[in-house]
Amino acid sequence: MKVKVIRSGGFAGLEKHAESDSARDPMLARLVDRVDLGSVPPPGRIPDQFLYEIDIDGDRTTVGEAQLNGPLRELVHHVLGRAR
Incomplete structure (x- = not known):
């Protein structure tokens, strides 16, 4: 199973990609x-x-930072934390 996360926005508008x-x-x-x-x-x-932007094996959604909580927050931080 593949999980992709793209974090965008913020004050500087920079993107961070991780998979x-x-x-x-x-x-x-x-x-x-x-x-x-x-x-x-x-x-x-x-x-x-x-x-x-979160993609789990083709199932996609976009969530704002304010709505990112619980298990979804853990998943996003885990994937982004493994980015190189």
Whole structure:
């Protein structure tokens, strides 16, 4: 299972891309099992907030920093933390 995360926005408008695969990252599958992308609220209109585009094996959503919490936050930080 592949998970891609793109963080964009913020004050500087910089993007950070990261991708992880459960074949090389055993913790990833456990994190994905706790996430329901269908229940993610749309991003609010907050100036300079980060936006996170999340793709889990083709299932995609975009979430604002203010709505990023719980298991979804853990997943995003795990994938972005592994970026090189």
